[in-house]
Amino acid sequence: MVSAKTTTLKSIVGLVKPSSGAIQLMGQSLDNLSPDGRARCGVGYVPQGRDIFPHLTVWENLKISLVVHGKKANGQVDRVFELFPVLKEMLERKGVF
Numbered sequence: 001m002v003s004a005k006t007t008t009l010k011s012i013v014g015l016v017k018p019s020s021g022a023i024q025l026m027g028q029s030l031d032n033l034s035p036d037g038r039a040r041c042g043v044g045y046v047p048q049g050r051d052i053f054p055h056l057t058v059w060e061n062l063k064i065s066l067v068v069h070g071k072k073a074n075g076q077v078d079r080v081f082e083l084f085p086v087l088k089e090m091l092e093r094k095g096v097f
Contacts, residue, residue: 007067009045012038013043014037025042055095057092058093062077
């Protein structure tokens with residue numbers, strides 16, 4: 001038996017395009033929404049692993065997300081620190097122990 005839990009979750013959050021079927025939340029289709037659009041609807045996925053660059057520091061990993069998201073990321077680092085205040089103390093720590 002093949003289990004596809006991760007692929008199913010990635011499909012729900014929009015990281016993988018499903019080969020068939022539809023994804024709905026409370027009767028509303030999510031099929032045409034981007035991953036960030038789905039997140040704004042309250043759909044999220046926390047992977048079992050860290051899914052960060054392990055040889056970069058916490059700050060370097062955060063900077064990559066800023067580059068990727070460009071102007072849309074303005075003020076988001078402050079929001080990350082509000083949600084995860086301990087990260088401020090770990091900015092120079094590598095992603096791998």
